[in-house]
Amino acid sequence: xxxxxxxxxxxxxxxxxxxxxxxxxxxxxxxxxxxxxxxxxxxxxxxxxxxxxxxxxxxxxxxxxxxxxxxxxxxxxxxxxxxxxxxxxxxxxxxxxxxxxxxxxxxxxxxxxxxxxxxxxxxxxxxxxxxxxxxxxxxxxxxxxxxxxxxxxxxxxxxxxxxxxxxxxxxxxxxxxxxxxxxxxxxxxxxxxxxxxxxxxxxxxxxxxxxxxxxxxxxxxxxxxxxxxxxxxxxxxxxxxxxxxxxxxxxxxxxxxxxxxxxxxxxxxxxxxxxxxxxxxxxxxxxxxxxxxxxxxxxxxxxxxxxxxxxxxxxxxxxxxxxxxxxxxxxxxxxxxxxxxxxxxxxxxxxxxxxxxxxxxxxxxxxxxxxxxxxxxxxxxxxxxxxxxxxxxxxxxxxxxxxxxxxxxxxxxxxxxxxxxxxxxxxxxxxxxxxxxxxxxxxxxxxxxxxxxxxxxxxxxxxxxxxxxxxxxxxxxxxxxxxxxxxxxxxxxxxxxxxxxxxxxxxxxxxxxxxxxxxxxxxxxxxxxxxxxxxxxxxxxxxxxxxxxxxxxxxxxxxxxxxxxxxxxxxxxxxxxxxxxxxxxxxxxxxxxxxxxxxxxxxxxxxxxxxxxxxxxxxxxxxxxxxxxxxxxxxxxxxxxxxxxxxxxxxxxxxxxxxxxxxxxxxxxxxxxxxxxxxxxxxxxxxxxxxxxxxxxxxxxxxxxxxxxxxxxxxxxxxxxxxxxxxxxxxxxxxxxxxxxxxxxxxxxxxxxxxxxxxxxxxxxxxxxxxxxxxxxxxxxxxxxxxxxxxxxxxxxxxxxxxxxxxxxxxxxxxxxxxxxxxxxxxxxxxxxxxxxxxxxxxxxxx
Amino acid sequence: xxxxxxxxxxxxxxxxxxxxxxxxxxxxxxxxxxxxxxxxxxxxxxxxxxxxxxxxxxxxxxxxxxxxxxxxxxxxxxxxxxxxxxxxxxxxxxxxxxxxxxxxxxxxxxxxxxxxxxxxxxxxxxxxxxxxxxxxxxx
Numbered sequence: 001x002x003x004x005x006x007x008x009x010x011x012x013x014x015x016x017x018x019x020x021x022x023x024x025x026x027x028x029x030x031x032x033x034x035x036x037x038x039x040x041x042x043x044x045x046x047x048x049x050x051x052x053x054x055x056x057x058x059x060x061x062x063x064x065x066x067x068x069x070x071x072x073x074x075x076x077x078x079x080x081x082x083x084x085x086x087x088x089x090x091x092x093x094x095x096x097x098x099x100x101x102x103x104x105x106x107x108x109x110x111x112x113x114x115x116x117x118x119x120x121x122x123x124x125x126x127x128x129x130x131x132x133x134x135x136x137x138x139x140x141x142x143x144x145x146x147x148x149x150x151x152x153x154x155x156x157x158x159x160x161x162x163x164x165x166x167x168x169x170x171x172x173x174x175x176x177x178x179x180x181x182x183x184x185x186x187x188x189x190x191x192x193x194x195x196x197x198x199x200x201x202x203x204x205x206x207x208x209x210x211x212x213x214x215x216x217x218x219x220x221x222x223x224x225x226x227x228x229x230x231x232x233x234x235x236x237x238x239x240x241x242x243x244x245x246x247x248x249x250x251x252x253x254x255x256x257x258x259x260x261x262x263x264x265x266x267x268x269x270x271x272x273x274x275x276x277x278x279x280x281x282x283x284x285x286x287x288x289x290x291x292x293x294x295x296x297x298x299x300x301x302x303x304x305x306x307x308x309x310x311x312x313x314x315x316x317x318x319x320x321x322x323x324x325x326x327x328x329x330x331x332x333x334x335x336x337x338x339x340x341x342x343x344x345x346x347x348x349x350x351x352x353x354x355x356x357x358x359x360x361x362x363x364x365x366x367x368x369x370x371x372x373x374x375x376x377x378x379x380x381x382x383x384x385x386x387x388x389x390x391x392x393x394x395x396x397x398x399x400x401x402x403x404x405x406x407x408x409x410x411x412x413x414x415x416x417x418x419x420x421x422x423x424x425x426x427x428x429x430x431x432x433x434x435x436x437x438x439x440x441x442x443x444x445x446x447x448x449x450x451x452x453x454x455x456x457x458x459x460x461x462x463x464x465x466x467x468x469x470x471x472x473x474x475x476x477x478x479x480x481x482x483x484x485x486x487x488x489x490x491x492x493x494x495x496x497x498x499x500x501x502x503x504x505x506x507x508x509x510x511x512x513x514x515x516x517x518x519x520x521x522x523x524x525x526x527x528x529x530x531x532x533x534x535x536x537x538x539x540x541x542x543x544x545x546x547x548x549x550x551x552x553x554x555x556x557x558x559x560x561x562x563x564x565x566x567x568x569x570x571x572x573x574x575x576x577x578x579x580x581x582x583x584x585x586x587x588x589x590x591x592x593x594x595x596x597x598x599x600x601x602x603x604x605x606x607x608x609x610x611x612x613x614x615x616x617x618x619x620x621x622x623x624x625x626x627x628x629x630x631x632x633x634x635x636x637x638x639x640x641x642x643x644x645x646x647x648x649x650x651x652x653x654x655x656x657x658x659x660x661x662x663x664x665x666x667x668x669x670x671x672x673x674x675x676x677x678x679x680x681x682x683x684x685x686x687x688x689x690x691x692x693x694x695x696x697x698x699x700x701x702x703x704x705x706x707x708x709x710x711x712x713x714x715x716x717x718x719x720x721x722x723x724x725x726x727x728x729x730x731x732x733x734x735x736x737x738x739x740x741x742x743x744x745x746x747x748x749x750x751x752x753x754x755x756x757x758x759x760x761x762x763x764x765x766x767x768x769x770x771x772x773x774x775x776x777x778x779x780x781x782x783x784x785x786x787x788x789x790x791x792x793x794x795x796x797x798x799x800x801x802x803x804x805x806x807x808x809x810x811x812x813x814x815x816x817x818x819x820x821x822x823x824x825x826x827x828x829x830x831x832x833x834x835x836x837x838x839x840x841x842x843x844x845x846x847x
Numbered sequence: 848x849x850x851x852x853x854x855x856x857x858x859x860x861x862x863x864x865x866x867x868x869x870x871x872x873x874x875x876x877x878x879x880x881x882x883x884x885x886x887x888x889x890x891x892x893x894x895x896x897x898x899x900x901x902x903x904x905x906x907x908x909x910x911x912x913x914x915x916x917x918x919x920x921x922x923x924x925x926x927x928x929x930x931x932x933x934x935x936x937x938x939x940x941x942x943x944x945x946x947x948x949x950x951x952x953x954x955x956x957x958x959x960x961x962x963x964x965x966x967x968x969x970x971x972x973x974x975x976x977x978x979x980x981x982x983x984x985x986x
Contacts, residue, residue, distance in 0.1 A: 031982055074948040078951075078959045081949055081952045107951060110945040186943055187941055187963045825911065
């Protein structure tokens, strides 16, 4: 039925047209609305807290996981959804536009955080002869580079095939594993090493126990058989990872994934799954966390290559890390390359000229072996191959190779290296050798200086108990120690070379590392404080401050810098935390203008207070109507009882109320602070100061107390037993204090907002600075913006929060109009001392 | 820990709670903690059992896990709210996503809790849900 003319006129005149309800109905309606109001406030606190956590994670430079981003963003959106629903209930279904604004923002956040995983299209298995750079999305970087290298004249690669990202995606989707793995990760505390080891085991088990698509199984056997025809019966495979996103210069993922060697036909499927599962090895998980990669974005492709019966294997760096310019490194040992990259083998090193004819610049380090293992001719051939690969790929390369018994050289891998990571740390000035020198020698993995107690790690158990900020000492620099690189201050290993995986990772994390230092695990005593100067290859007893100072300031960037997870958080936060709706009096303060989640909280909070404030008037609810408080201050105080804020003995029909009849504990605390010291009236102002204030009033009618607005005629307390909201205009000033203090810790808070004031900008800002200083001193979290200030304390003990309400009560009365004297620095200091002294006296032991 | 965050359960002591979760270990922990705090609690390990339990013994507040075999928590929530609109439901999930969170709330959940559960946080949510349930019932 359309509203009658009479009711429309009434609405236009602002007269309530709500149906007349019985006292019981009104009481119930009020209780329901008050409940909504409180739920809204609790949701507001929870949302703001989660927002603060997200911001802190981004700005503190600490490591955070995708699970953290997802959980906290969910907490933010769910709570803001609750705010919207509760406001709409409070407003009898009003603010319909708010739903639309919320949904619009929420969907955009959702699209950022839960980006759909796209299934790459293409073959599941591709022979290496058909692999090149253009297939990187399918075969992973490592196999794409290798296939491309194999197509270059004069470069041999092993025969084999690549199992693509399309295959592994299908395997994951068929077994619904993304969801299950995310579920496990949400419940993992990545900082708890033991928990991470356990969850890693759980996820790997899940992968190993899942079935491959039948078509993939058949395809794998077919390709194996074809390879056996090509290479010869008895062929065995090296099954190795080639993840998408791997082998980038600054995120090498070096050695973090599993490689299975000598794989026979019967073990092919298990070996494939074992490589897939190694994506969730503890070292890979902690590396992704530290570097900010989503596990969903790392797709495991796998290369199956015929094993080369190697007599010599090694690594070439087409541009030497530690040698002079114009040289390249060759690291080598007899047999397979595995022992070199995982640092367990004694490795020889030659420096060769980059220019043909690739002369030997410096011979192998081990004189006894001399050049009997790697001939001059082989070294020259390796150098030529390295330079050809550098030319082709356009940047210095890290090349893994093997030479078989016929002398044929095979390239097993070629990936970019980042030279600047090695040189960035700079060279500390050497300290003359003295009695503090404990050990000397070895090779530098990453330059820099670190000092701390020695911790020798031999087992996984040692790893779990590794104390942060200690010096990691190991026998072999195995990739499985990678999770400790972020916790250690330096690393020392008895074996290995700068070409090993862990040495590469130490450079990415900027962790000083010293390798091939004989007897390190036995000469360095557990718990002893040492200083490792990796660049100069010296370990000192004790903490050498001058060395630490000399090398400070060369700390590497946050490893998460520019990473996908950091970018996701940054993009999501852009829709969550900025506050664009700041002025409730502006015409733009509308639901449809909310562009961020923070805007919605602000809007809901502001409007909910007004809705509650209007309740008594709208429904002409006798119990909720304002009572004038009997007081001797020259101000009008009115109190509205929201539910149980008055004593049961109070006569609800009375027009006046005494403070003794109020049982709202937050209001009583506030009142106590207001009356702790008598107000001495506004300070004396020079004529010039008064002139400025009068001028400001003339320019801005909103500051003129004679101009009425909804909240400025009287000062209102809205109260219940646990809640108090005070809107106060003292002279020119507008302040709002709100508190909810109950036995539920998460619901407790005290907030204070202060804005406006006459006088020019300098004076107003001066007063805000003074308030900021005092509130911060008394443990408030303060935010300032121009001449507005917001201060909060929450989730503390009840006693503490009551004492802070007293502080606010005091300030509300005693900072009235002091901006008139704020231009005078001496006066400001005088007030500061007076306020702090009086507040401390008032609080007594509760400071 | 309980001392640091001590708070009074009030409404939660006046209501009847139903926990719907298919993990026996989790059920046991919550059952132990809730009963020790004086909360009356029934258990169900799937949606069907939950609906049966509600027929014979009405609950005021339900804690429901999202991932359950057969009927998932959100579908179960919808069934419950259709039949017993006054019941308040707290959703638990091990796999948070903005979308699923909002879907749960739109389906009528009172609140949303992420696993691993902080038992005290869950108790606080139960207390708030109980307060609302009592108001719903005009108590």
